[in-house]
Amino acid sequence: MGSLIGHVAPGLGFLVIGLWHLYNNLRLLALKGPSLYKSRPWFPSDRNHGLPRLLELYLIISGCTLAVSMELFISPAKHQPLDSDGTIPSYHLHNFEHSSISLSFIAYALSALALDQWASASHRRIPAQHDVLYFIAALSFAQEFLMFHLHSSDHMGVEGQYHWLLQLVIFVSLSTSILGFGRGNGSFSVAFVRSLSIVFQGVWFVIIGFALWTPGLIPKGCFMHVVDGRTVVGCHGEESLNRxxxxxxxxxxxxxxxxxLFAASFYLFIMIVYGNATVKYSAVSEEEDDDEDDIETPKKTYNTCAGTQGFVSNKV
Structure with a gap:
């Protein structure tokens, strides 16, 4: 992760997942209304568009697996991170720390995949399935937060400031994942902030990658140099550093x-696109709705284009 591509690649991953969650949460709100809104820890893809239903989970697993491979086997000069005596050298500690973050997200995606496949194979509802996944997601963000907070690399100076601000965003993702337990998945505000925090993580990772490893973007009075095999940004004096x-x-x-501004604009766009449509959905109990795979299932009609919200039965 200590390079331009090492920050930009995971940043794009966070950005895609965050935008996907933001779109689906807003679409759910527009289609079902605030009273029946209920979020999910992950969202299935629309089969009608030719996409695999579990695309989100596949992307997380494949992206994080590639990140672990890059950290431990591709980037190291010996293509393996251990010393000749089998110990971890100090200059490879950060590779294991970054890999631990990726492994935690792999564990989350594999758990979601296993629960989904089990429910499909057994044709039965798994109680509190989403609460368990929110808990595992919270653990993944907690792992990410602690690894950046207790990083073995000396994240001081300009790089340290970027990572300190990144920790604030990660903490928001962690907090909103914890709030997703139980009744929290029925709160649009929690899901909305969580989605935006994941988007923000992605954007900030990309910015870190370009800002710290592009010579033309280094602040005035600062310079790039190599310390313990890592390219870092140093500054000439306290004034340049503070600036x-x-x-x-x-x-x-x-x-x-x-x-x-983007969140408000995107919210308005989704409400215009989906909010004026007459959408059919299944009226189920709160427990059953937790385990629905489809956002909309034909049974009842929810009309949002009228001045008031109402439910119209399809029975004649």
């Missing part, structure tokens, strides 16, 4: 403002 950190803070605040 560089302040620029990072300003950039973070600007991205936050742009993300808020």
């Amino acid at each position: 560089a950190k302040a620029l990072v803070n300003i950039l973070f605040s600007w991205i936050l403002v742009l993300l808020a």
Whole structure:
């Protein structure tokens, strides 16, 4: 992860998953309304568009597996991260830390895949299935947060400021995943913030990759140099360092403002596209709705184009 591609690649992964969750949560709100809204820890793809139903889980597993391979086997000069005596050298500790983050997300995706396949094969509902997955997702974000907070690499200076702000965003993802337990998955606000925090993680990872490994983007008074085999950014004096950190803070605040504008615009767009449609859905109990795979199932009609929200039975 200590390179441009090592930050940009996972950043794009977080960005895609975050946008996918944001789209589906807004679509659910538009189709079912706030009273019947219920989020999910992951969202199946639409078979009608020729996409695999479990595409999200496949992307997480494949992307994280590639990240582990890059950290432990492809990037190291010996194509393996161990010393001649079988121990982990200090300059490869960060590779194992980054791999641990990826492994935690692989565990989450495999758990979701196993629960889904078990439910499909047995044709039975698994109680509190989504609560278990929210818990595992929270553990994954907790792992990510702790690894960046307790990183073996000396994340000081400009790089440290980028990673400190990243931890704030990860903490939001962690908190909203915890709030997803139980009745929390019926809160649009929790799911909305969680989706945006994952998007923000992706955007910030991409920015870190370009900002710290592109010579033309290094702040004035700072420079790139190699320390213990890693390319890091150093600064000439305290004044240059403080200026560089302040620029990072300003950039973070600007991205936050742009993300808020994007969220409001995207919300309005989805409400316009789906909010005026007459959508059929299944009226089920809260427990059964937890394990629904489809966002809409024909049984009843929810009409949002009228001035008031109402439910119209299909029975004649």
